[in-house]
Amino acid sequence: MAQVRSKVLGIDLGTTNSCTAIIELGEPKVITNSEGKRLTPSVVGFSKKNELLVGELAKRQIVSNPENSVQSIKRYMGKPDYRVPLNNEHYTPHGISAMILQKLKVDAEKYLGDAVGKAVITVPAYFNDSQRFATKKAGEMAGLDVLRVINEPTAAALAYGLRDGVQDQKILVYDLGGGTFDVSILKIKHGVFEVLATCGDTELGGDDFDRKIVDYLLSEFKEAEGTDLSENVEAMQRIKEAAERCKVDLSSLMTANVDLPYISENKRLDMEVSREQFEAMTEDLVNKTISIMEKSLKDAGLSPQDIDEVILVGGSTRIPAVAKRVEDFMEKSPLQSINPDEVVAMGAAVQAGILGNEYLKSSGNQQVDSGNLVLLDVTSLTLGFETVGDTTAFIIPRNTTIPTRNSKVFTTHYDNQEVVRGKILQGEEQEASKNVALGTIILENIPPSLKGVPRIEVTFDIDANGIINATARDLATGNMRSVTIERPAGLND
Structure with missing residues (x-):
């Protein structure tokens, strides 16, 4: 008897609401939660009897018990020093998010009648390494093997491309959620979804x-x-x-x-x-999204006239002024036939189907070979490291297709130096202190020699999740050096 392959969940872990989907009969399908709803409020709390509440139950008690409730935790994801006081304890943002993900997992298992262990989780395209790392960690804390962390606009494009059987288009995804905003521009051709540029603001929604x-x-x-x-x-x-x-x-x-x-x-x-x-x-907020659209188009080397389709994602795109400004700027009516609250989860399910090698089909009931669907995403922020004089040495520029790697050569600044330390930075500023510090690289056991003589090649890898790893090699001997990325204390094990 053939073994039944367990489902891989596609999860949109949202600021306001979260949504889960799977591939069923070749198509992405949203899973209803234990309350029979398609969306689960991203709210966690404890009742006055110290019972843990997640989702709808937690949202209902916010007014009567606000001191013991938390919402919009996604805005604090990856901030290592941020703690939420709940029920006489203090929780990290990824700890709270793990509670939400665990409910989604349990509800999906009830719906499917089977255990679920794997997932694809979406994040804002403009999330940095710490925020992505924290999201993946939240999934692991919830008992999920997180196969991929995928950008939300890219997920929406996957759902759109599969649904309409798109063959050759350039699309712009405008994603205005509860807490974050992203714009991604993609080229879809013969099953290849290539992100050309992405830009956003993690504190606009x-x-x-x-x-x-x-x-x-x-x-x-x-x-x-x-x-x-x-x-x-x-x-x-x-x-x-x-x-x-x-x-x-x-x-x-x-x-x-x-x-x-x-x-x-x-x-x-x-x-x-x-x-x-x-x-x-709210005019200033809408204007800010238009400025980000302009930047993304410039990065892609395109004009509004080059875009074939504009897709609105996120519940906040239902605001009439938002849709009108996007239409005026892009000089075309945006597509609004896809549910903006669900399309990201559906796209995550498509990615889950690709990774799980599941049978997929387009809206015309044409079978799609998941092995022929290729996703080429990009890193949204430039990666570099801090050098002498508060200067950033840029290594991997933003909008580079991932996974990717690049190298830079370090040396010492004084005689007989045995340890080299440097901050890993994400951002576009030349001044290192103006960028986001993700952690510290530590190179140890450097052989004693005059300053400037050691040549240690440090290689940065950005994986398909947008998460950074590092290796180092002594160019004089060819020996690999020990490299530790010290993440902030709140993000370590």
Whole structure:
């Protein structure tokens, strides 16, 4: 009897919501969670009886128990010193994310009636090494073998390309999620998905649009009632939720009402927000996304006229002003027939199907040989290292196809130096201190000699997940040297 191959999950680990998909009968299919929903809120909390709550249950109790709840943790991913106080403990962002991933895993196993051990997890294209490393670690903590960490816009392109059987197109993916924004430009030809350029902002998303409404409500209430609600934890949570509902309502209505009785003692917050007001207060955020689109097109050497299709990804693309500005800038209507909340998870499932060598088919029921689908992604940030005088020595430029490797030769700065240390940097700044320090390279046991004489070739590898590794070789002897990448303490084992 032939052995049944276990499914590989495709997971979109989102800022606001997460989504899971698999390949079923050759096509990506979203898995419903234990509550029967297609999206799982990325919220973790503990009840007042110290029960762990994840997803919908955790979201329901935020207003009544805000001090013991956490949401939008993805924005802090890879920040080693950040801790979340919950239930008298302090958790890392990847520890919280592991709880979300574990629920997704358990719910998928209930849906499939079988154990699940492997997954492809998506991340924003502009995530740096630390953020990718933390995401992969979260998956491992949740009991998953993470086969690949894939960029969200690239995943969306995979889902689009498979669905429509695209043969020869250049597409732009505009991905505005709850906490992050990415633009990726891809060329799809004969089953090859080649990323030409990617750009983004890991601190720009729907949360920032919500915050504009929150600030407006706080300001208006303070002016009318003389009360500052910004330090009232429970009131702030109610206002945040109301702001999010207001934003959603304004996608279909011209005016939305925010009515919160007993917001402070016997006072009521009752205000109307018009779509015109909302668009005015968020114009700077939309403009920022357009600037990033311009940069990505420039990096790819293309103009808006060279793009065949524009795909909107992420729930925040439902904001009418966002879709309108994208259409005006690109001079073409963006494709909106794919669910922006689910397309990334579906693309992750396609990548999972490719890695699992599963049978795939396009929307025309044509069989697609998964072995012929090739994904060529890029590194979104330049990789370098710190040298004398706060200077960055660039090694691998951004938008280089991954996996990739490149080398640089180190030497010593004083006589008989036995150890060389250097910070690994990601970013485009010449001044090393302005870039993101990912960790430290340590070269030990260098034979004693005059300064400048040792020649040690350090090779940086960026794997298909966008995660960095390093090796070193003594050019004089050919011996391999011990290299340790010291990641920040919060990211080590």
